[in-house]
Amino acid sequence: MSENMRTWRVIDTGLRRAAENMAINHAILEAHQEGTTPHTLRFLQFLPSALLGYHQSAEQELDLDYCRQHGIEIQRRITGGGAIYFDQAQIGWELYVDKQTLGTADMGQIARRICEAAAAGIRQLGVDAQFRPRNDIEVQGRKISGTGGASDGDSILYQGTLLVEFDVERMLRVLRVAAEKLTGKAIASARERVVNLKDLLGVAPDFLSVKSALTRAFASAFNVSFDEAVDLNDIEVAKFHHALQTMDTPQWVHRVQRPRSEAPILTSLYKCQGGLMRVAVAVDILRNHIKQVWIIGDFFVNPRRMVVDLEAALKDTPAAQLYANVQRFFDAYPAEMLMLTRHDFITAIETALATAEFSVPVISA
Amino acid sequence: MGCVNGCEFPDDLYFSVENNVWARREDDGSITVGMTSYACSLSGQLVAYTPKKAGKDVAKNKSCATVESGKWVGPAKSPVAGLVVAINDVLASTPGLINDDPYGAGWLVKIRPFDWAADARDLVTGAAASVAFKAKMDAEGFGGC
Numbered sequence: 001m002s003e004n005m006r007t008w009r010v011i012d013t014g015l016r017r018a019a020e021n022m023a024i025n026h027a028i029l030e031a032h033q034e035g036t037t038p039h040t041l042r043f044l045q046f047l048p049s050a051l052l053g054y055h056q057s058a059e060q061e062l063d064l065d066y067c068r069q070h071g072i073e074i075q076r077r078i079t080g081g082g083a084i085y086f087d088q089a090q091i092g093w094e095l096y097v098d099k100q101t102l103g104t105a106d107m108g109q110i111a112r113r114i115c116e117a118a119a120a121g122i123r124q125l126g127v128d129a130q131f132r133p134r135n136d137i138e139v140q141g142r143k144i145s146g147t148g149g150a151s152d153g154d155s156i157l158y159q160g161t162l163l164v165e166f167d168v169e170r171m172l173r174v175l176r177v178a179a180e181k182l183t184g185k186a187i188a189s190a191r192e193r194v195v196n197l198k199d200l201l202g203v204a205p206d207f208l209s210v211k212s213a214l215t216r217a218f219a220s221a222f223n224v225s226f227d228e229a230v231d232l233n234d235i236e237v238a239k240f241h242h243a244l245q246t247m248d249t250p251q252w253v254h255r256v257q258r259p260r261s262e263a264p265i266l267t268s269l270y271k272c273q274g275g276l277m278r279v280a281v282a283v284d285i286l287r288n289h290i291k292q293v294w295i296i297g298d299f300f301v302n303p304r305r306m307v308v309d310l311e312a313a314l315k316d317t318p319a320a321q322l323y324a325n326v327q328r329f330f331d332a333y334p335a336e337m338l339m340l341t342r343h344d345f346i347t348a349i350e351t352a353l354a355t356a357e358f359s360v361p362v363i364s365a
Numbered sequence: 366m367g368c369v370n371g372c373e374f375p376d377d378l379y380f381s382v383e384n385n386v387w388a389r390r391e392d393d394g395s396i397t398v399g400m401t402s403y404a405c406s407l408s409g410q411l412v413a414y415t416p417k418k419a420g421k422d423v424a425k426n427k428s429c430a431t432v433e434s435g436k437w438v439g440p441a442k443s444p445v446a447g448l449v450v451a452i453n454d455v456l457a458s459t460p461g462l463i464n465d466d467p468y469g470a471g472w473l474v475k476i477r478p479f480d481w482a483a484d485a486r487d488l489v490t491g492a493a494a495s496v497a498f499k500a501k502m503d504a505e506g507f508g509g510c
Contacts, residue, residue: 053433053436053438054413054431054433054438055412055413055415055433055438078438079436079437079438080413080433080434080435080436080437080438081436099505100504103506104505104506104507105407105505105506105507106406106407106505106507107407107408107409107434107435107437108409108435111435111436111437134435134436135435135436147436148436148437148438149436149437149438150437150438150439151437151438151439151440152439152440153383153442286457286458287412287413287457287458287459287460288458288459289412316410316412316435316436318410318412318459318461320461321410321461
């Protein structure tokens with residue numbers, strides 16, 4: 001590999017509307033796949049936006065009236081995963097590289113490698129950030145960066161958020177979050193699962209420090225140096241304008257339209273020897289799919305964060321694989337539980353699932 | 366049946382090694398397209414499937430379906446140019462079938478090819494497919510299915 005190939009580009013595309021940021025995603029990834037764009041680290045910021053995952057529908061994921069009333073732009077990402085709220089108080093980071101450079105084509109390994117590098121960068125800011133399978137970066141069990149990716153041939157785009165400051169209440173209003181169904185204390189429940197740099201450090205670090213820390217960490221992890229670019233290149237700009245014509249339209253944003261009835265949030269109250277468990281499960285009935293699980297209640301586990309780590313491990317689980325995924329999690333996770341077994345968690349979640357009709361059986365017993 | 370690092374590559378299929386997809390010529394002349402077991406292993410559990418619409422043309426090496434796994438979204442690229450004549454409706458509710466049965470019930474689309482003879486020249490089959498996928502796996506540092 002030549003010295004030249006070891007230099008990647010870093011670019012900050014500034015504060016933009018979501019449609020522009022998504023169109024830039026498309027433009028750089030396509031240009032990278034065609035070989036006209038170097039490996040790139042991009043930083044970005046958003047005006048208030050609700051960002052859907054590629055396969056999601058706005059009706060199912062968002063409070064559309066609230067978004068409209070508060071000028072929150074709705075957009076569709078080209079990457080996977082769930083809907084997020086993004087505004088000026090967070091920073092986005094993205095890597096555009098190829099599988100060959102990363103030395104693997106295994107998408108799980110690629111995500112891990114990039115997330116571990118990003119976590120190292122966040123640690124330089126003074127918080128104990130760690131990668132948490134499958135796609136989160138967390139601090140003591142609380143998520144500080146969510147990530148997702150898109151691929152095109154040998155090229156990949158992998159992107160993450162970093163919560164510098166974060167308005168949890170607004171997130172809850174924008175997204176359909178099940179925490180409220182569990183306790184009526186939605187904000188407290190969300191705060192146990194999400195954290196931001198300002199809350200951890202007492203003061204929000206300036207964006208320059210954040211970018212610098214992440215850039216150094218990626219440089220170290222991938223053994224590269226970065227050249228700063230001020231603007232996108234001409235090919236990318238042309239592709240950006242072309243993509244914007246498609247993506248800055250209701251047709252793109254609402255390309256997937258599905259009724260809320262296909263994405264209910266199911267709940268259960270489960271009593272066992274070890275205590276009382278309240279579970280909420282966001283499901284996709286059509287795809288027989290668990291989107292997200294929330295578990296709270298009065299029971300003893302050590303470490304306490306085991307519950308949120310289990311929640312993270314169960315994101316996007318086919319319902320039929322719930323049993324196997326819970327088993328896999330506990331096989332690898334050392335935890336103490338008082339009068340409680342892994343089967344109690346399975347039963348509590350299955351009890352919630354049993355309240356809806358899936359097209360294939362989901363109960364393990 | 367070819368088997369490389371635990372991944373199967375059936376002898377009766379044509380493979381695009383670059384796109385990691387297979388093609389099978391049916392009796393009616395249509396081409397069934399799907400992901401290889403190797404591609405499924407690299408992706409992990411698939412959770413969503415959006416095919417190109419039936420009645421649309423697809424170019425060779427362009428996306429005929431988009432799939433999602435573990436927050437990754439990516440195209441399955443067609444090994445042939447043609448007209449999409451069928452999509453796999455079952456995958457809308459059970460995209461995991463692509464992982465469970467990549468060469469059977471997990472097929473992605475059926476295409477009426479514009480020029481099968483020309484496109485097939487770029488595809489490999491039988492022992493040649495095993496050799497080509499072995500080289501690809503070695504280059505990509507793959508541990509096995």
